[in-house]
Amino acid sequence: MASIHDLLAERRIADALRRGEFEHLPGEGKPLVFDETLFVSPEQRMAGKVLRNAGFSPPEIGLRKEIARLRAELAGLAEGEQRAASRRRLAMLIVQLGEMRR
Template identity: 75%
Template sequence: MPSIYDILAEQRIADALRRGEFDNLPGAGKPLVLDDELFVSPEQRMANKVLRNAGFSPPEVGLRKEIAKLRAEIGELEDGERRSALRRRLAMLIVQLGEIARSGH
């Protein structure tokens, strides 16, 4: 349940939108640049950027993508051998992801 502060904030934002106070702001219509590495040193941030630009990513990123793909594929299949095989593969990938998370790598 939203607090009174949440309700007041939403109401003020809606009022400002109606008055056009958010029109013509700098950067309007452009994608937001979100820095998800706020607590990483500038040196490590640069190293991460170089690796990302070179197409490298941590193993868990690939695992998460494969897990999402398998879940979507399983959702489209009816019960059967293929669905069972994919579910076993999915379970294995989830275990691997958990091991990576526990090890901190």
């Protein structure tokens, strides 16, 4: 159920739309660009940029790439020992990723 604040906001937005207040704004018709580092301090942004430029990525990113690679590999494997081994490896990596998130 919508609160009174939600209803009031929706009504004001609808009124502004009818009056044309959202027309001819800068960036009209262009996709929104969200800054991924909006809530990151300038120091952390700089450190992250330096690390990325040096080719470093967090272990979580490496795990995600390996999981994606294994999933693609599994799609092309027939049932057998190699598929079973890849499934076990995939399950282990998914558990590791889950543990990293904690």
